[in-house]
Amino acid sequence: MTRTTYTCTCGARLEYRQDLEKESGLAAPTWKCTDCGTPVPGQIAEKVSHQHPS
Ligand SMILES: [Zn+2]
Structure with missing residues (x-):
């Protein structure tokens, strides 16, 4: 899976x-x-919010 930063x-x-x-x-x-x-663009935030450090 691609990681978004x-x-x-x-x-x-x-x-x-x-x-x-x-x-x-x-x-x-x-x-x-x-x-x-600062607000983060929604589409990016949605992806980042599903990422957790393993
Ligand atoms: Zn900041």
Whole structure:
């Protein structure tokens, strides 16, 4: 399976669920960088949120 990683504008590398902060929204949850709180694009966040360190 392909691993998705995303580099936030603050420089943090978002690779696992724990790197994201979930904020419940009305329609869909918003995912944010735990370091700086910048929203992460939804499609990327969805993939990253399913990744866990083995
Ligand atoms: Zn960040």
